[in-house]
Amino acid sequence: MSDINTIIKPENIVYKRTDVLSDNDLSYCPGCGHGTVHKLIAEVIEEMGIQDTTIGIAPVGCSVLAYNYLEIDWQQAAHGRAPALATAVKRLMPEKNVFSYQGDGDLAAIGTAETIHACNRGENIVMIFINNGIYGMTGGQMAPTTLPGMAASTCPHGRDVSHDGEPIKISEILAQLPGTCYVTRQSVHTAGNVRKTKKALRKAFENQAANKGTSLVEVVSNCNSGWKMTPIKSNEWMEENMFPYYPLGDIKNEE
Amino acid sequence: MRELKLMKGNEAIAEAxxxxxxxxxxxxxxxxxxxVMETLMALRPWDSTGMVVLQAESETASINMVYGGAGCGKRVMTSSSSPGVSLMQEGLTYLAGAELPCVVVNVVRGGPGLGTIQPAQSDYFQTVKGGGHGDYKLITLAPASVQEMADFVELSFDLAFKYRNPVMILSDGVIGQMMEKVELSEQKPRWTAEYIEENHTWATTGKKANREKNIITSVQLEASVQEAFNHKLQAKYRSVEENEVRYEEVMCDDADYIIVAYGSSARICQKSIEIAREKGIKVGMFRPITLYPFPTEQLMKRAKQVKGMLSVEMSAGQMVEDVKLAVECSIPVEHFGRFGGSVHSPGEVVEALEQKLIGGDK
Amino acid sequence: MAKAKGAIVVDTVKCKGCGVCTTVCPTKVIELATEVNGKGYHYAYMANPDACIGCSNCGIICPDTCITVYRAKAGATA
Incomplete structure (x- = not known):
């Protein structure tokens, strides 16, 4: 053990919690990808030195309290309206860095109009989209992104596409709009994927700094409580079931 | 000498x-x-003052853009008419709950539903009694002329920032569309970023190292916290009620009867009291300028002097309830009004006064 | 036996015992404790400290960011 103590010294730190994260305990379930994405945003903000110029827009959903976790200025939006808030914040203060943080129900159901029109206008903002195929906060109801056959509390026998339609691939739709400059789909379930997501987030914020238009970073994530699985099992299930429908990678990347 | 222009009420809002x-x-x-928006787009203020003007995808988006801008400590506004303002109710309750200052103009038309594009005053309840969910109030100003449309813009922003609360300018299709001479105020500069940071320390302007982060939100998960916050809101509303009541009285001092009317109805009733006085009936007019806070005490004072009050509104009878509450039913209070897009004539008002109050008196 | 080059410190108060860190550790250093923390979670700990190479995988994936990772500079632990 003396060996360990010679390693655990401040000068040997290779990974530590960024100060842009607050000390508050996250309200998310164990293993939830929200926490990992929060941390990546915080790290990107720290590395870019934009903590004092960044304004986050929190949604309604599990991440409604996102403002408790990042030490930046925040506005909390009505359900689905984050892109409208972000539009005004950025237009009135173009020198600031503005991002919305939204779940699938928020961005792709109740807020579809706000999402599409903010992207279509090419609002110079970053939209971070957590897609876990379910309404987590309200207790696991069917989302616009719930997979065919996947059970949720409002489709307990599995999503029947003849009744509820196919899950919406909103990122592919948004990539069609001329206002988006960067649309990518990532995940945070392996260390490699976490690193890729961080790069994507960094690129999105750099696009904003370069006035390129709307950047959308979708993160396909787990909801182990809603899916009724252990965190590790939910990540495996996500790989097997979510990724075939929501393939990872850049959908649009304009240089 | 300030600049004089002949313009529509809606255009006056934009200019102001x-x-x-x-x-x-x-x-x-x-x-x-x-x-309102057509005038702004034609005048291109982004080139002169730097004002942002944006056509949103819906009223829902408009009011939420207002929320975003207000959260930054900026002076932001929207305007709409009844069906659009119904769509904004969600945003208004969030604005009130997050204590954000902003100005919303409702140029009221007849309803319910899609209704008619003709003028009405049937959104009184929606405006002063809530509209959205939860215990909140909108400070509400009712202009009765194109001049007041212009003047109330700046007044509304002053009140909105004084109390950190949304302010509604409750107008109607008559005032919005009619043309009158307006004296326009001088161009004032927009607030600088430094001014906002110093004076609106709650605004999301980016977290500086020397202050805590600012959070604009209406979420209170704990019931006790929500209750305490609601008490704070209520204390604010009591302060508004104490300090911001505005009204106008016309020939009330010797009156036997008082017509209570706001907005374009008040303009019509100005003629009605002339007609009535020519007929020997001593009638005055009481015009609430603030609908919330309502001039309750002032009406009660007049109730001690007159035989009855007639609430004249282009609705099936909304403000009349507040008049009755104000006078604690100590005198007869009746309602008259054409509604659903129709506008009463001055003569119709006098007839109603005679039938509903004076007739009943005999 | 290989000399340890890395080490982690888990904030066992914050840890929710999700176990995601155990799946990304290339040298199987981390396990969940049999005892629980104040929240009732089986927190993560270095079960096999000698194997740690200080790769940071556990730290970067931890949703609650409760792992600090250390790596000795080359030769420093000799």
Missing amino acids: AIRAGVDGYFGYPITPQSE
Whole structure:
């Protein structure tokens, strides 16, 4: 053990919690990808030195309290309206860095109009989209992104596409709009994927700094409580079931 | 000498907004108020004052853009008409719950539903009794002329920031569409970023190292916290009620009867009291300028002097309830009004006064 | 036996015992404790400290960011 103590010294730190994260305990379930994405945003903000110029827009959903976790200025939006808030914040203060943080129900159901029109206008903002195929906060109801056959509390026998339609691939739709400059789909379930997501987030914020238009970073994530699985099992299930429908990678990347 | 112009009420709102140094307008077209955004777009204030003007995809988006801008400590506004304002109710309760200052103009038309594009005053309940969910109030100003449409823009922003609360200018299709001479105020500068940071320390302007982060939100998960917050809101509303009541009285001192009317109904009733007085009936007019806070005490004072009050509104009878409450039913209070897009004539008002109050007196 | 080059410190108060860190550790250093923390979670700990190479995988994936990772500079632990 003396060996360990010679390693655990401040000068040997290779990974530590960024100060842009607050000390508050996250309200998310164990293993939830929200926490990992929060941390990546915080790290990107720290590395870019934009903590004092960044304004986050929190949604309604599990991440409604996102403002408790990042030490930046925040506005909390009505359900689905984050892109409208972000539009005004950025237009009135173009020198600031503005991002919305939204779940699938928020961005792709109740807020579809706000999402599409903010992207279509090419609002110079970053939209971070957590897609876990379910309404987590309200207790696991069917989302616009719930997979065919996947059970949720409002489709307990599995999503029947003849009744509820196919899950919406909103990122592919948004990539069609001329206002988006960067649309990518990532995940945070392996260390490699976490690193890729961080790069994507960094690129999105750099696009904003370069006035390129709307950047959308979708993160396909787990909801182990809603899916009724252990965190590790939910990540495996996500790989097997979510990724075939929501393939990872850049959908649009304009240089 | 200030600049004089002949213009529509809706155009006056736009001109006044630019001259007051407003930072942003977000709107969606709807008759009979589309001239507000049309005028702004034609005047291109982004080139002169730097004001942002944006046509949103819906009234829902407009009011939420207002929320975003207000959260930054900017002076932002929107305008719409009844069906559009119904769509904004969600945003208004969030604005009230997050204690954000902003100005919303409702150029009221007849309802319910899609209704008619003709003028009405049937959104009184929606405006002063809530509209959205939860215990909140909108400070509400009712202009009765194109001049007041212009003047109330800056006044509304002053009140909105004084109390950190949304302010509604409750107009109607008559005032919005009619043309009158307006004296326009001088161009005032927009607030600088430094001014906002110093004076609106709650605004999301980016977290500086020397302060805590600012959070604009209406979420309170704990019931006890929500209750305490609601008490704070209620204390604010009591302060508004104490300090911001505005009204006008016309020939009330010797009156036997009083007509209570606001907005374009008050303009009509000005003629009605002349007609009545020519007939020997001593009638005065009491015009609430603030609908919330309502001039309750002032009406009660007049109730001790007169035999009855007639609430004249272009609705099936909404403000009349507040008049009755104000006078604690100590005197007869009746309602008269054409509604659903129709406008009463001055003569009709006098007839109603004779039938409903004086007739009953005999 | 290989000399340890890395080490982690888990904030066992914050840890929710999700176990995601155990799946990304290339040298199987981390396990969940049999005892629980104040929240009732089986927190993560270095079960096999000698194997740690200080790769940071556990730290970067931890949703609650409760792992600090250390790596000795080359030769420093000799």
